[in-house]
Amino acid sequence: MATIFMERISRLFINVQQVRQVPRMLTEAVPSSMPGTLPDTEVPPFFRERYIHGGYRPLHRRWRYYFLSLFRRHNETLNIWSHLIGLMAVAVRLRHLAETVDFFADAHSWPLAILLASSGGYMACSVTAHLLAGKSELCHYMFFFLDYVGVAQYQYGSAVVHFYYAVEESWHRRVVAVFMPAASVLCCLSCLGCCYGKYRNHSLPPWVRKVGQVVPSALAYAWDTSPVFQRLLNSWNARHQDYAHHEQDPALLFHFGQISFFLLCAFFFTNPLPERCFPGRCDFIGQGHQLFHVLLVLCTMCQIHASYLDYTGRRAIYTRLHADDQAAILVVLYAATVVACALIATFMIGKVKRVLDDKVKTK
Template identity: 65%
Template sequence: MATIVMEKIGRVFISLQQIREVPRILTEAAPSMPGTVRDTEVPCYFRERYVCTGYRPLDQNWRYYFLSLFQRHNETINIWTHLLAFLVVLVKLHQLSETVDFVGDPHSWPLLILIVSSLIYSAFSALAHLLGGKSELCHYIFFYLDYVGVAQYQYGSAIVHFYYAVDESLHTYVNGIFMPAATVLSCLSCLGCCYGKYCNHRLPTWVRKVCQVVPSALAYTWDSSPVAKRLISWSTASNDPAIIYHFGQVAFFLSCAFFFTFPVLEYCFPGRCDFLGQSHQIFHVFLSCCTLCQIHASHLDFLGRRELYSSLHGSGDAAVFVGLYVLTVVVCVLIAAFMMRKVKQMLDFKAKSK
């Protein structure tokens, strides 16, 4: 009997020892998470104007950057704003798929392209801010991917505006040229963003902003012209349920364009917006709100203007526009690949000259 009791006490003792070892085992299994560093400790191309601290150190293992999703640094909010937007749009897609026949109804394909392009740009943006800090090469790769996402989203915006929001008078003037022009402008926007990033080493910051903003502004002006015309004639469409959401998307886009171009808060409070309050974070929030308003407005147009857009667009138009979307994506990927080749040559030359 005493022997049995001693054996049980020994087992309990061994179990307690194992339990005490659990914290040490978890500590050894978890990756080391280096603290953040100041702007002076990272290369210039990683620095954001008036953001002084919160930069992640370069050349860590991939696990570190993935787990930095849960770390406090100056990209945390940028990552989570678009990650949450991705999840919200995904839920919206699931809800719409219960009532909209995205497979059998060609008239629903423009709406599907808008939602898919929204998921892609928000996912690519989150990845760029999460993984772009690993190295200079990764910085270019993931942000070029981000620019591809933005360009194809611009096309997604154009297709729903032209397909659902256009009226008969404007359709008469731009039919046949609107969507091909939207493809060209989306590709130019991708090229401008990639080139601006490529020239970041040699030219002032404002040059990069011009390369990014001007092509995107031209694309937005063209893509949103059907909505603009509709908003101008708002008094004759006061019973239009989608009009308030079209107003919303325009207001949110203009706001996010302002904060993207001008880092007002960082300039006014240098060093105080390193974690929360950066203009780029506000840009992300407004852009996500713009996208959600756009999706909702397009869904209302899809439901309420079917008789109009069915008469304006032939049975094969939707398929042609889907083809142009695929073409836009392919061309933008080729542009990014071409610019990455130039980046690789530049980085190789820098490495040899050291």
């Protein structure tokens, strides 16, 4: 027994030593000759962020430089790593859920699978955009349009689990025929609004661009989350009418958490805080967009757990409300929504290319 115990301690010590060597290994993997970052005065106005005065990566380097900048300090480092860690967390959560959920045989689990896929999808698109968009102006547009496609398909993933698992029977009767088609259309409008706002980035006032990006997304969020809002309201009313006999629903706490985190996300997405209060001091850490990323990951993790609790705890309800083949239809609609959003992004990239080509011709 003592020998086995000592062997395990030795292995643990070796593993800890290996982990401690990771930062040094990463530093050695990145060439020391890589260019440093630049102040905002040395990059084109298009790439400058308000109140961020430094930490910009130089343009028109080889792709290798931008991939390796994952391990370097610049003003996008935490934006990249926040969603990269979130993506890892979703992967770990999927692995744990796969131990108890049969995603292949049980069609009623497919909406949960859509949420997991769309959650990982938007984080992967975000990581790609923040990592590679600094290469050129065209890349900036292309990769952030990809980011908006990721956000739009995540909106669909949110809608499908709320409609399938969280919906109350009274709300289901009212919206059953239109809820998911409307959610799909709103996803496409959200993608179009974000892409167009980015396309007109320097020809419209900032508040106009924000309205174009935020309003469609806000409408999509209000519609997609309406089943959760109604369920929380019903639970609140039931608790106050018959407090002694009210049964606590464990999923509601996580639904409340995802809504709270999302509202904080919306605040930091629309307000450049705290960097507006400390211009030039949040170039690496402390940007509102970084807080937006972290809060969105927390929102997503709460949403995944709430949906899993609904999947396990409300089976008698959603199997009665939804036909056996409806989950397959929702999967097909998800694929169609992703394709439609990708076509919107492709169309907007074409408009960007024409504008950039005209700029070159006029020089």
